[in-house]
Amino acid sequence: MPAMVTKRQLGWLLILLGLGGDLALLLIGRLGGGAWSGIGPIERALLIGGVSIAALGLPLLHQGQRPAAIETEPDYRTPPARPDTIGSDNRIVKGVVWCLRALVLVAFVAYLAVYITYAVDLFKWPYDYDQGESFELYDAVLLSKGIWPYKDSSTFPFYSSNYPPVFHLLNVLLFPILGQTLLSGRVLSFIITLLTAALIAFAVWRRTGGWFIPTISGLAYLASNFVYHVGPLCRQQLTMVFLETLCITLIAAAGDPSKARRNLLLGLLCLFLAGYAKQLAVFTAAAVFGYLFLRRPGRALVLAAAFGLVFGAVFLAINWATDGYWWINTISANVNAYRVPQLIGLTSTWLRIHALFIVLALAMVIYETYGDRLSVYSLWFVAAIGTGVMSGKWGAGEAYWVTSVAAAIILTGFAFGRLRAWVVQQHPLWRPAVAVIIPLVLMFQASRMIHLPTEGPVWGPVARVLGVAGQSAYADYPYYDAVGYSQVGHLMLPRDYDGGARIMKHVRGTNLPVLSEEAAFTMLAGKPTVTNPTQLLNLYNNGMLDTQELEAMIRGQAFGLIIMRAQFYPPPVLAAIGQHYGLVEHIPMNGFNYIVMKPLGEP
Numbered sequence: 055m056p057a058m059v060t061k062r063q064l065g066w067l068l069i070l071l072g073l074g075g076d077l078a079l080l081l082i083g084r085l086g087g088g089a090w091s092g093i094g095p096i097e098r099a100l101l102i103g104g105v106s107i108a109a110l111g112l113p114l115l116h117q118g119q120r121p122a123a124i125e126t127e128p129d130y131r132t133p134p135a136r137p138d139t140i141g142s143d144n145r146i147v148k149g150v151v152w153c154l155r156a157l158v159l160v161a162f163v164a165y166l167a168v169y170i171t172y173a174v175d176l177f178k179w180p181y182d183y184d185q186g187e188s189f190e191l192y193d194a195v196l197l198s199k200g201i202w203p204y205k206d207s208s209t210f211p212f213y214s215s216n217y218p219p220v221f222h223l224l225n226v227l228l229f230p231i232l233g234q235t236l237l238s239g240r241v242l243s244f245i246i247t248l249l250t251a252a253l254i255a256f257a258v259w260r261r262t263g264g265w266f267i268p269t270i271s272g273l274a275y276l277a278s279n280f281v282y283h284v285g286p287l288c289r290q291q292l293t294m295v296f297l298e299t300l301c302i303t304l305i306a307a308a309g310d311p312s313k314a315r316r317n318l319l320l321g322l323l324c325l326f327l328a329g330y331a332k333q334l335a336v337f338t339a340a341a342v343f344g345y346l347f348l349r350r351p352g353r354a355l356v357l358a359a360a361f362g363l364v365f366g367a368v369f370l371a372i373n374w375a376t377d378g379y380w381w382i383n384t385i386s387a388n389v390n391a392y393r394v395p396q397l398i399g400l401t402s403t404w405l406r407i408h409a410l411f412i413v414l415a416l417a418m419v420i421y422e423t424y425g426d427r428l429s430v431y432s433l434w435f436v437a438a439i440g441t442g443v444m445s446g447k448w449g450a451g452e453a454y455w456v457t458s459v460a461a462a463i464i465l466t467g468f469a470f471g472r473l474r475a476w477v478v479q480q481h482p483l484w485r486p487a488v489a490v491i492i493p494l495v496l497m498f499q500a501s502r503m504i505h506l507p508t509e510g511p512v513w514g515p516v517a518r519v520l521g522v523a524g525q526s527a528y529a530d531y532p533y534y535d536a537v538g539y540s541q542v543g544h545l546m547l548p549r550d551y552d553g554g555a556r557i558m559k560h561v562r563g564t565n566l567p568v569l570s571e572e573a574a575f576t577m578l579a580g581k582p583t584v585t586n587p588t589q590l591l592n593l594y595n596n597g598m599l600d601t602q603e604l605e606a607m608i609r610g611q612a613f614g615l616i617i618m619r620a621q622f623y624p625p626p627v628l629a630a631i632g633q634h635y636g637l638v639e640h641i642p643m644n645g646f647n648y649i650v651m652k653p654l655g656e657p
Contacts, residue, residue: 058125059348061117068111076104113424123348124427126309130471131263147486154493155266161500162270164516165277168506171513173244173286175545177237181554181574183644184542185588185620187236187288188573192583193217194225195234204376204383207593208600210607212585214383216592220297220331221290236574239288247285250296250460251275257303257431257464262471270496271467278459279407279505279535280452283542290332291453297328298338298434299460305342306430322361329365333384334441334454341437345430387592390448397446403537404442404455408462410499414469415462421472431468435461449588452537505535507545529645541645553643557617560638560650564614569631571619584613587622594624605630611653618649 059067079100114122182188193203193215203215203222225239232238255272262268275281285292304321308314325342328335343361346354373380405412419432438458445454470492477488508517508525509532517523517534527535533544561568561579568576573583585604593599601624607613608630616635621628635651642648 064122065111065114072107162273194222258467294331341433411462415465418465566614570617616651
């Protein structure tokens with residue numbers, strides 16, 4: 055069998071990676087790379103990070119020739135530690151354990167019920183709930199017609215997408231059943247979150263056995279505030295997370311000699327699809343090939359080269375088919391401004407909401423690194439933190455942390471299983487204490503993630519019991535969220551439907567095209583979709599958009615109506631709108647003031 059990377063070699067790799075990265079940063083800055091102006095907060099953080107990585111490698115130098123990565127998944131299932139094996143002479147402890155488990159199960163099933171309530175409510179809402187949903191739907195509509203959504207945004211209809219096509223192609227499959235509506239994309243995303251939860255439960259069960267820990271692990275994913283917020287939306291992020299989770303689960307199972315080749319190839323196929331669901335899958339790719347490198351360096355390099363060749367060939371083919379606009383819109387235009395305060399806010403929320411999962415995941419990573427062997431799950435969690443760090447970009451959000459949440463929950467399940475097995479083998483007298491502690495800490499985690507509607511015959515009484523009745527996470531909607539301020543998560547009110555109907559009356563009242571920051575209005579009215587404002591702003595900020603034709607159409611009052619919610623258009627476009635269109639009405643809907651404008655001079 056080819057030699058695996060040893061602990062000592064891994065230590066040297068970490069030292070070289072950390073110090074080499076710092077040296078490269080200093081040299082690039084010294085040579086005038088980027089907008090270098092000395093060592094600022096970001097550069098200081100990167101330098102400290104490099105030194106920290108090198109320091110993590112030092113203890114590994116003393117672990118000699120021990121393999122760095124596991125070949126097959128460890129089994130934490132034997133001996134089992136079910137409450138009914140605690141001892142027949144201790145009925146009180148068994149009863150306490152079962153009661154605690156029942157409370158934990160009730161708490162996480164309640165979160166599932168909240169999630170289903172939210173999803174069903176969104177299924178009925180025909181307009182954008184989260185900005186950009188309808189543009190993802192329109193991408194699917196274009197692909198269903200054999201049209202690439204990657205175009206020149208400087209010419210009419212000034213539309214292009216900045217997302218890869220996998221989610222949208224999956225959405226097309228639901229068009230015959232649910233129509234070309236937001237419902238199709240929302241149902242797809244909702245189903246995908248359920249499948250991801252099932253995968254997480256399976257991954258934990260495969261290593262720990264039993265029913266309680268795997269079941270709670272799957273439910274915990276759906277209970278996460280971050281997953282809840284974006285899970286039922288017509289957005290592609292959680293499709294990427296599903297494919298990443300499936301990839302990691304298959305790669306972890308590639309140690310089974312009878313199915314190694316099949317699982318490896320299927321895992322790489324899922325990784326390929328994840329990369330074409332969203333570009334952020336590159337971090338999971340680093341974890342996968344890093345793990346394969348630790349196991350068999352030579353084979354890993356061959357696989358990485360082959361994967362890169364196939365992935366690159368498809369990339370170049372799409373770029374050729376779109377006359378280069380695939381590269382412009384999915385890569386170049388996504389180089390957005392980085393906001394450190396935004397990163398700090400999202401990171402602190404991630405830590406606060408998922409405290410138990412993160413602490414135990416880190417403990418498992420440390421244990422596998424220095425006390426056992428690394429699994430692909432540990433490397434995935436570390437790499438997924440890199441995905442989260444990208445949430446500091448303009449236009450990013452909490453969804454960037456969901457991959458790390460999935461990885462952390464799986465590692466937490468492993469940690470519980472490992473602790474239980476160790477206690478049974480080494481300290482059986484502690485077994486009752488561990489059986490009690492596990493549901494107690496899970497109940498603590500459940501208390502960190504509270505989110506629910508605060509009115510209604512079901513959730514109103516629950517909110518009063520929890521002491522959150524009358525509190526609101528957004529505007530005046532009866533919805534509480536432990537995250538604090540959140541524009542998503544609340545249920546819709548009758549006034550929102552009234553606002554949507556008023557906007558649609560304006561849209562249907564003109565025979566001219568409509569310039570709208572949300573495509574749902576024009577799609578429902580059977581009018582062409584014109585512009586994708588956030589993508590126009592991305593392109594403009596990167597110097598890749600000519601707004602002259604759009605400005606000329608605005609000056610010529612070629613649009614019968616303009617609808618804005620967030621005014622995301624580039625500044626010259628906003629200036630032209632202000633000069634040639636006048637306010638007709640402010641329409642409140644979904645917590646926003648929609649601005650409806652018509653050409654100046656019209657009544």
